[in-house]
Structure formats: structure tokens, C-alpha cells
Amino acid sequence: MLLLFSPVVLSDVSIGHNRKSWQMTRRHSRGAEQVVWKRNISEISVSTEMNLPFSAPVSSQEEVREKGRHFKKVKEQLKRTEANNHLSNGSIATSNPVLEALPLDGAYPVPVTLPQDSASLVDLLLHIVKSQMEGCHILIAFDQGFKDIYDVFSLRRLLVLPNVKQVIYIESTEDLESILWTWNQCQGFIFLTFTTPALLLFANSDLDLWNYQGRYIFAGSSSENLEQLVASQKGKKTENIIGIVKSGVPGEWKIYMNRLFWGGGIQKISAWKNGRFSVNVDLYPDKTFNLKGAQLVITTFKWEPEVMYYWDENGNVLFFYGIDIEVVNTLKGAVNFTVKYQEPPKGEMWGDQLANGSWTGMMGLVSRDETDMCFPLYVSVTRLGILDYTTPYKLQKSCFVIKTEPPLPNWQALSYPFNPWTWLSILVGFFISGTLLYLFAFGSRQFGEEIGALNNLINSWTYTLGLHLNEPQAYFPKQATTMIYTLFLWLYCFILTIAYSTNLTAFLTVKKDPPRMNTIKDLQESGISVTAASGFYKDMFIASPDSSLHELAKRYQVLDNQDEIFQRIRNGHSTYPENEGYLEFIIQTKLSKKGVPQARILQECYALHSAAMALQKYSPLKRRFDQVIDGMVSGGLIRRFLIKTLDTAKTTKEYGNNEQIAEDEEETSGNLVPLSLDHMQGIFFIIIVGWILSALAFAYELMI
Structure with missing residues (x-):
């Protein structure tokens, strides 16, 4: 149930609702007499201008008696109205519980003073809103449990603030679904709840209905309920959560804060009593600027040159290196966290979407919140529903690698x-x-x-x-x-x-290449198959308007064994689609023989892709990580990371111990190349042809 309130006055509103009548009782606290009002319920209709004034304490007992006499007259009037409307005493109409809970000026007596706990709570809420949510859109939500224990009348003090407000009464998750969760400015959320099943159920469903950048206050719940809220699917991705829990001392409220990556759960940070905090703290600190050494789980796998393994002599991985690893290392230094690397299930790599909508591989892990981050991968629209991407830090073309056509025989060089x-x-x-x-x-x-x-x-x-x-x-x-x-x-x-x-x-x-394939159409007409490590490119081919790519999609095969893919390329049976940087790397390291490349990149490429890292959907890390990655890109560090990766690779046996390549480089680095028989085979071809023709001429002369 929802209402939008203007800042101060609601004018000329015709309302049919339950009006609370007030019964005055007396109690003694600390030797001073206080007046507390109990409420009976009846139905009236009001058409009036609604001003919501602050209450003021009564200065004398005579004034209290005067207000009591006035209240008796109002009570009798309400009883007559009740009889006319055939309503039984104590009935509740829930058509507008928010207005039903807030008294209208002049309709019945204003309480002499607020209950001590309610007054202290409202003072605390006012302080937080004024100091932490200035200019923000404010939502106030309360449930029946809060109404039964505290004076909802006190909430009117929040409504006179200049913030745009949204007020709801929570009976079920449907009420929470009606909240305006997105706004074009900052948002603050105040939940006054003592019975939390609906809120907990909502916090673990439909992740899209939530504002993860908003500032939250959960007041009234126990610390146990607050722990459950913070650990919920939405709570664990929300950076700014404050919990307010009643202590055993009258008028005192304990203040808790969610720890997020600082250890999880909640932590008591202060207490509120007599209009001030016991300890002055930042209620909403930036919890992602410094993760304080928190451990993040990162899923990745070997994919040169983005992710590479440095092995020792026993075949154990000493450390990871590569372009994406350098990006993570820079993030670690800037944001202060540690890393635990893991690989996706064997053979799954990025993963595919199943018929039931779930994902396997890295995509499945990040969609189920089983890993904090994963890479390497492209930014893809099809994955946006299950994860968030960081700011892209590389822009790469997607191309095909094919077997290099053998050069023409050297004897043909005479005609070149x-x-x-x-x-x-x-x-x-x-x-x-x-x-x-x-x-x-x-x-x-x-x-x-x-x-x-x-x-x-x-x-x-x-x-x-x-x-x-x-x-x-x-x-x-x-x-x-x-x-x-x-x-x-x-x-x-x-x-x-x-x-x-x-x-x-x-x-x-110099060897001369024969006429060769240069376009995607040439590749399609050649009849060779397309082999890749996942179905990512097949979906891209199908979605493309290029008919040649559609035909290639029909010959698309997925193999999880890269060595088998490389062998098919060497044999000329397959082509391999991937980003240009990766293809250049594998040509030099995997598809060369004696320093001579056995494969090449097709001249025509077909798409541009942005490379980024994947985070959990609505991850609070995204904002801070984007800031750091933007700095890397603008500083030109990504190119430096590539150079560092190649330098490291040269020191390994896997990529750097190629003596033949070193010999070939030395041979062609400015030294003269002596002509071999292979170079001069053309002149021998000519003399042989001359011998044959001379013999034929001699035979002809003999016949004559």
C-alpha cells in the first residue's frame, strides 16, 4: 500500500479511513507525571487541509485536564458516527493504513509527549536523514509489528522534511514490489519492521527489485533478523546498510553496520541516547575503496596472452601472468584485496546456456555467486542478464586463423x-x-x-x-x-x-606466396570447417547479416582440446575464430615450425569486441573497479602489460626455449644469404629442358 507525500502540507484531500480516537492515561516516570494516549478505532470521513505539526509538551496539569475534557467530547462524537455507520467498536479499515496511522490537526487531541523510545528513534532517524541523505528521495516503510509497539504518530516528524517521500505499510511482499526502486537522484530507505518474514522473503527474490546504491536503515528488528537481512541475496550486495536495534536501556538504540567485504555480517559501531551517539563514526563509509585484505575468488583458465601459467621444473604452477593477470594485480594494489584463483570445471571453460536457462562453466559460477570475478571474456549482450561487466579495457577484432598456403616452387622464380x-x-x-x-x-x-x-x-x-x-x-x-x-x-x-x-x-x-584466401566469402567457398573452444562465435555468426557467416555456422564444431584444434589448422582442415591478439600469439608459439609460421590470419575480420572482467550481478565492486580500470586505460598500461607478458614468456621453456627461431632471426638480421640449390633450381630446370629439346631435334634430323 503506497502513498507519495509532498514535503509539508497535503491539501484538500477527501479521505475515508479509520480514525484513531485517543484515550488519556497517566503514568509516572522518574517522578514526573507524563500523559500517554491509548487509541480506539472508528470510521469517519474527513475533508480538510492536512498540516502535520510537531507536538509540544503540555506546560501544566490544568492544560492536561482541559485537553482531557476536549477528548471526551470528541470520543462521544466518534461513537455517534460509529453507530450511524453500523461499525463495531475496534474495527479497522485498511484502505489507507498510512493516513490511518497519522492523525490530522484538529481532529483529536495531540499527545502530550512522545513515548521515550519512539521519540529517541525518531530523533535518530531525523539526524541520519538530515546528515546522510540530504536531497535524497526517502522511502518510509513500516509493518504491523512496529505499529503495535511504537507510536506511528511520531513518523509525522519525518514527513515535514523537504525530501521527496514514499510511504508504505508492509503487509506482504506485494507491498514491497510496489516501491519505486529507481530514482534519478540518491535514495534513502527507512524500514521500521518488527515482523520481518515478508521483508526477508523479498530480500531473497527478484534481484532487479532493489536499489543497491541506496542508503538503508533497518530499525526495530533484532540483531538476529538484521544478520539475516545482511546475508540475503540483496543484502550481501548492498554497500550501505545501517541497523537500529533497541537496547535494554530506555530511549537507547544500538547502531549496527553491515561489514560487506570487511568480514561479513554486522558490527556494532555506536549507540544513540539523549540525542547523540556514544561514539561518532561514519555511518556510511565507502566499503569498496579499501577492502582491507579481503579475499576474492577469481575463476579463470589458461588463455594466452591474457592468462598464462609459469611452471616450475616439477610441473607445478609458480604464479600466473598475462595481460588480465596484470590488470588484477593493479586492482589488488589499488583496492587492497587478496586473490584465490580457481579454474572452471574441466572442459567447460566459459560455459554454455542450458535449455532450462542456467549456465555451465565460468558463467554458471558467477551467475550463482560462487565466484567474485572471472575472465577472460568479451562483453556480450546475451550474458548481461546473469552478470555485470567492468569497464572494458581492450578493444579487439575477431578474425580467423587458417593454414598458410605453401610458397610457389623456386624454379618458377625465373618468371617472377x-x-x-x-x-x-x-x-x-x-x-x-x-x-x-x-x-x-x-x-x-x-x-x-x-x-x-x-x-x-x-x-x-x-x-x-x-x-x-x-x-x-x-x-x-x-x-x-x-x-x-x-x-x-x-x-x-x-x-x-x-x-x-x-x-x-x-x-x-624470397619465396612467393600463391593466390590465397583473403575474405570471409573465400573462406566459406573453400569448404573447410570452423572449430572453436566454445559456441560463442556460432551464436554471433547466426545473428550476423552476412550470409557467408551463416554458412560457416553450419560447419561449426566445438572442441575442448586446443591441441586438436591446432593440429586441424596445420592440416588445413579447419579455421579457428578468435581475437586478433590471441591468434597472433598462438601463431608465433603454437603454429610455427623452425621459426616459420604455418598459419596466418585471414585478411578480413568480422567484428570488434570489448574485453572486460565479469562480476556478480549487482556486485558492489563494480564502481570502484571501474575507476581503477579507467585509470589503467588512460595511462596506457594495457599495452605495457602485453610487453611485460611477452618478456616473461621468453624466460620460460614453454615459449622461450626455441633455438631454431633464434638461429633464423640471426640469419635474417642484416647478414647476407648465400644462394642455395633451392634458390637456383630454375636454371637447372632450363638446362634440362634444353637437353631434352636438343635430343628431340637430333632424333628428328636422324629420321630425315
């Missing part, structure tokens, strides 16, 4: 200096040049004698071939026409042979 169109142009130029030389020589004979090497077309082509091969000729044309033509032909052939020979040297020492 020119592309096919250039070779065709040279061939056409050769025949045209030889033919023109023959025609010019034939025409020049009319003016005089010409050399015999140009007396027929075959000899002219042979002479032209010699020029192309940069071979000196024994005879030079005699006539001016053929001399001029031959001079320019020599110049043409000289430039051509220089260009060929200089490029040939480079191509003999």
Missing part, C-alpha cells in the same frame, strides 16, 4: 620479375623486332651489301634474341637504316635485361 602481361608484351616485341630487322636488311640490299646474319627471317630472330640476352654480336649491320634500328633495339634490350636481372636476384632469395 615480370607479370604475365609484361612477358606477353616482350614476346610480341621480340617477334616484331626480329621481323622488322629482316625487312630493313632486305630493303637495304638495294643500296649495298648487308651482313649475312640478316639474310633470312630465322637468322634475324636469332640475332634479335642475342640482343635480348645481352650477348655481344660478331657482326654489325652495314647500312644506315639497319644500323639506326639496331642501335635503338640494343638500348631497348639493355634496359629490359637490367630490369629483369636485378629483380631476379630478389625473387631467387
